[in-house]
Amino acid sequence: DIQMTQSPSTLSASVGDRVTITCRASQSISSWLAWYQQKPGKAPKLLIYKASSLESGVPSRFSGSGSGTEFTLTISSLQPDDFATYYCQQYNSYSAFGGGTKVEIK
Amino acid sequence: EVQLVQSGAEVKKPGESLKISCKGSGYSFTSYWIGWVRQMPGKGLEWMGIIYPGDSDTRYSPSFQGQVTISADKSISTAYLQWSSLKASDTAMYYCARPEGPFGGPIDYWGQGTLVTVSS
Numbered sequence: 001d002i003q004m005t006q007s008p009s010t011l012s013a014s015v016g017d018r019v020t021i022t023c024r025a026s027q028s029i030s031s032w033l034a035w036y037q038q039k040p041g042k043a044p045k046l047l048i049y050k051a052s053s054l055e056s057g058v059p060s061r062f063s064g065s066g067s068g069t070e071f072t073l074t075i076s077s078l079q080p081d082d083f084a085t086y087y088c089q090q091y092n093s094y095s096a097f098g099g100g101t102k103v104e105i106k
Numbered sequence: 107e108v109q110l111v112q113s114g115a116e117v118k119k120p121g122e123s124l125k126i127s128c129k130g131s132g133y134s135f136t137s138y139w140i141g142w143v144r145q146m147p148g149k150g151l152e153w154m155g156i157i158y159p160g161d162s163d164t165r166y167s168p169s170f171q172g173q174v175t176i177s178a179d180k181s182i183s184t185a186y187l188q189w190s191s192l193k194a195s196d197t198a199m200y201y202c203a204r205p206e207g208p209f210g211g212p213i214d215y216w217g218q219g220t221l222v223t224v225s226s
């Protein structure tokens with residue numbers, strides 16, 4: 001199985017901060033990686049697919065990069081609506097999610 | 107409009123069986139995979155498995171193989187997740203999801219979730 005490791009597990013930040021979340025795969029997944037945002041009591045929402053492609057309707061402050069085994073999700077200027085938990089997902093072979101990163105208000 | 111509508115919350119006792127459902131609409135149900143994702147209370151997302159309703163090709167995550175059964179009835183555009191004998195550790199929110207491919211992602215549509223509570 002491919003294991004996905006996200007870091008940090010929790011991140012405290014302020015509105016306007018630049019935020020970076022890292023996701024590492026236990027073996028190469030090329031660019032078959034997605035990022036999701038989840039708010040309490042809601043289903044996850046797709047933000048980024050194929051490592052760096054922005055889903056339609058998602059604000060441009062979200063961006064993704066990486067390939068192979070190391071990936072990042074960056075929020076260029078954190079907004080109040082962005083406080084949530086973020087998950088990466090590999091879909092190179094049988095899906096797996098990372099453990100999640102909770103972005104909290106500092 | 108694509109929609110995945112899941113069945114309502116369930117409260118069950120250990121050892122009981124359960125089948126929850128996910129009805130797709132607004133798209134060709136037989137042309138897209140449907141997957142299931144578990145989220146235990148306060149925890150992260152776990153991929154359980156996936157089915158292609160067109161031919162019932164089903165693939166399970168190794169962690170869930172033998173623990174649950176995924177099925178689909180294409181005549182009523184509905185996918186199912188079932189347990190033959192529930193455990194307290196099956197208490198979780200379960201989401202159905204429509205990924206774009208056979209490996210579970212990316213997922214652009216999600217159901218609203220079904221909360222399963224297993225308690226004596």
